[in-house]
Amino acid sequence: MADATLFFSLFTTLLAIINPLEAIPVFLSLMDGKGDDERRATARKACINVLLLCLFFLVFGNVLLRLFGVPLSMVRVVGGVILMRIGFDLFSPSPNSMLSGGKGNGGDVSFIPLAMPIMFGPGVIATVIGLTSLVRKSDHLIVSFAVVVAAIAAAVLCTYVSLVYAKKILSKIGPQGVDAATRIVGFFVSAMGGGLIFHGTVEFLQSYGVLLGGPPAG
Template identity: 25%
Template sequence: MHDLGTFVVTVFMGFFAMMNPIANTAVFVGMTASKSPQETRKIAFKALFCAFCIVAVFCLLGKGIFSLFGITLPALRLAGGILVFLVGYHMLQGKQSKIHSHQEATQTAVQIEEDEGDIAISPLALPILAGPGTLATAMNYSASGDITHILVTIAAFAVLCVITFVCFIAGPQLVEKIGEGGISIVTRIMGLILTVIGMQMLIQGVHDAVMLFGPTAS
């Protein structure tokens, strides 16, 4: 029970740090500034629902994807660890990784809005909410194929989506109260958490690779 509780907290904090609802709220407010409250609520729900579906699919089909492409779990943890570490490192420096680039996504959103496109799908759902780092985190925690781990990973992301939805709806008031300085501090803290999670994934990946391919493997 203790191990399961630790796993639940670890998964939730990993997703929370990667998605960073506070910083993403500022991005969301900027993208939907010209929208009515009803349109804003609709965009927020659609973006988060799409992000949840994407992550859930990767969690459920992760093991099948591995089998299809001949990917081993240590390889995922090593690659995912590097990816998560890089995202966290850039956040720790007060910058945005190109993997989850808010500035680029905002420019894309402006272009999409001009073309009467749907910003809920792109760039909100992809790549801001369910970007490569988020997917790597999800697959790392659910890749063992254990049904409990898969369900916990999906449930943790669902809870985070609800929290993010509330933040998006209360976006203008939240951004006004926290301010740029507060958002910067939260981003750096989330970056620190992500770098630690990324390093832990790397260590686990190296350990698993040694166990799988080392001299004693056979």
């Protein structure tokens, strides 16, 4: 049950932050004039890049936590602040957003700007490190990490499918539908960030015995 909860929480959070619906118009703009085969190849490469980046920070982030003894509570608080900012940006997008970048690249856009920063950014890093660092407390470390990897792969797969069928999805829901969905996602991402800040702050205070539930004095 705990593994299922971890999978669902990480999968839904990553999918919300990656936000394939927001990436769709950007992807179509970058791929304007390209054939279906090239669009699929670019979508595949971009999603593989996102998957590799997630796995890198999954391992490297947790190694840093162990090596430098960074408290999980602080990771949650900082990650929560980042998530809240991303959520507010999604809810009230500004003209100077990432949607305007990258078209003039003229080369391979599968890594920059499609994978980074459009789909993979600080919010994803904070989520991977903040949520999966809970695995350290698990009694089944290998199983829990396998669940986390599966959740990341599932979120990336959904993103890939969304990009492959980008034209059909955009034609069905339209630009206004994408905008509405993005704003709804932004609200929930902000709520997730607020939750991380709250729980991180409570855990930090408990660790110093300020609140009940912390370690005994002395």
